[in-house]
Amino acid sequence: MKIMKLRPQMSGTGTPEEAPVAKRVKSKGSPLNFRLKLGIVILAIFVLGSFILPFFCPKDPAEQASYLKNLPVTDKHWLGTNSLGQDTFWFLVFAIRNSLQLGILVALFVTVIQTLLGLSAGFIGGWYERIVMVIIDSFITIPLLPILIILGALVRGNTTFLTVGAIIVVFGWAWGARTIRSMALSLREREFVNMARFSGASTFDVLLREIFPYVSSYMVVGFINTILFAINTEATLAVIGLSKVETPTLGSIIFWALNYNALFTGQLLWLIAPIVSSVLLFLGLFLASTGFNERFATRRGVA
Amino acid sequence: MIRLNNVVASYKTERGVVNAVDGVSLEIPDGCIVGIAGESGCGKSTLMKVIYGDIGFPLALASGSVDYGFSDDSGKPVTSRNIQKEWFKRISYVPQSSMSSLNPVIRIRKQFLDFQDQTGNKAQILEQVKSYVKKLGLPEESIDSYPHQLSGGMRQRIMIAMATFFQPEIILADEPTTALDVVVQKSILLLLMDLQEQMGNTIILVSHDMGVHYQVTDKMLIMYAAKAVEYGDSEEIFQRPLHPYTRLLINSLPTIGDDRAREGIPGRPPSLWNKLQGCRFADRCPLATDRCRNEEPEFVEYRPGHFAACHYADSEANLSEVS
Secondary structure, eight states: OOOOOOOOOSSSSSOOOSOOOTTOOOTTOSOOOHHHHHHHHHHHHHHHHHHHGGGGOSSOTTSTTSSOTTOOOOSSSTTOBOTTSOBHHHHHHHHHHHHHHHHHHHHHHHHHHHHHHHHHHHHHOHHHHHHHHHHHHHHHHSOHHHHHHHHHHHHOSSOOHHHHHHHHHHHHSHHHHHHHHHHHHHHHTOHHHHHHHHTTOOHHHIIIIIIHHHHHHHHHHHHHHHHHHHHHHHHHHHHTTOSOTTSOOHHHHHHHHHHTTHHHHTOHHHHHHHHHHHHHHHHHHHHHHHHHHHHHHHHHTOO | OEEEEEEEEEEEETTEEEEEEEEEEEEEOSSOEEEEEOOTTSSHHHHHHHHHTOOOTTEEEEEEEEEEEEEOTTSOEEETTTGGGGBTTTEEEEOSOHHHHSOTTSOHHHHHHHTSOTTSOHHHHHHHHHHHHHHTTOOGGGGGSOGGGSOHHHHHHHHHHHHHTTOOSEEEEESTTTTSOHHHHHHHHHHHHHHHHHHOOEEEEEOSOHHHHHHHOSEEEEEETTEEEEEEEHHHHHHSOOSHHHHHHHHTSOOTTOOSOOOOOOSOOOOTTSOOOSOTTGGGOTTOOHHHHHSOOOOEEEETTEEEOOTTTTSHHHHHTOO
């Protein structure tokens, strides 16, 4: 055996021959990407506009016959008035506000429920996981729209806006819970979770300090997507008249416009305004969601 | 002194219980580097888990115990039942894959401070961490990075820094240099040796690279099919091995200038599911006799501090095989 033995060199500790930290990112974090920026700008306009403008509203926009019917665009009525004698612009502002409120509220509940159930199912496992998974899978397999139509028909008339939100929560949490549970399953076996445990962290510490930072970005994306889903679903229900149509929402405008044949009476703005707003709002949410995803991927070192 | 008393560790599976470590007894003196060698599935990693005290389903400590030779705060001697409280304080662990052992979405700095109680002064500790990291041959700024911004060697240094920050008495290193190129391997091993020399702690190093064992370790344990087959000073084991398995392992090491084809050890280790009788290496051993196949050899001290489990450890036939 003619191998030179390694001997510790007391002078220096090892030989730091490795490259210096080349691509260190400033502690501010990587710059926002274009999608995220644009998405945030669109959302900011919608949120600020729809939450501040109502303070300057002269009259409850849902009240019928406040103005003359079917007025064209003037400097008093920026989008004219509709066949119910309501100001289309103010009705739209309140609709966006209500839709956003509903979306955010639903998304809050859905995110909390799916995170709690998903993480606990993935981490605890065993019988608990099986039971939770049966429930989740049942909710996933239930076809959403037919059920909503039946429910909507049942509670029609004496429903409140919040009931609609609750129904969307009940049928909207399952997909996300399944995603987060599979994430937890994979994270549970990662070496860094093991290391955290080996360094003396309790299960709660592991969840809070190791898993949560990892899952949180997915949660933000999921949150935004749920807002989208909730607004969308409520609009769908409203368009077919199964939501609380007296409350201004993006869907209920379209419902009334269709009901009064806005398309044939030439009141295109009544129909186009909510559609354009919805598309813009969805675009903002979508850009924010994918932009955030991309930014998070950069942080993970994927992109 | 770490003392393993007849440790039997078993895995519960659907097929039944299998003993991955089957009656290992040894004493590891303080302040030395001990290598554990053996082929895959021989129980190296399970033994490490037992020593670290990470015993949980499906692994169970069927019998035996581990004494660490020190007491906890309340004065009770620490055994494998209560070692968990000393994790990363008096016993720590350098993992195999530094690539995945750091949380990819958290900066190193934060991961470092996670190990710290919240009582300490953060800024002060951060200074200590920085100077410690610098001492280990890393740029200070590296703790501000995310793991993916560092090279494999740097990450392994960070892991070693975390594991040794509190100057633990015992460091377990489970193949700390796999997946690193040889230059980085050398620097990581030197780093571990340096730290050991400075702090005087005990390092238990698992590796199946006999070259690493020869260069780094003071003492060696050779395992085969869940059993300890040889234990002693590394020099002694490489110069005058007692067990035929050890000899075959050493002979399979290549030397520069010798271009003869290396012979592996023919055959495979026995399945631990089978009922095992006699010496477990008998089927592959060139010296095996009927006695080997029927009677299990004891783990006996043949020379001072040099143990082996072989009926013919001292016999002429075995020693003359040395070449």
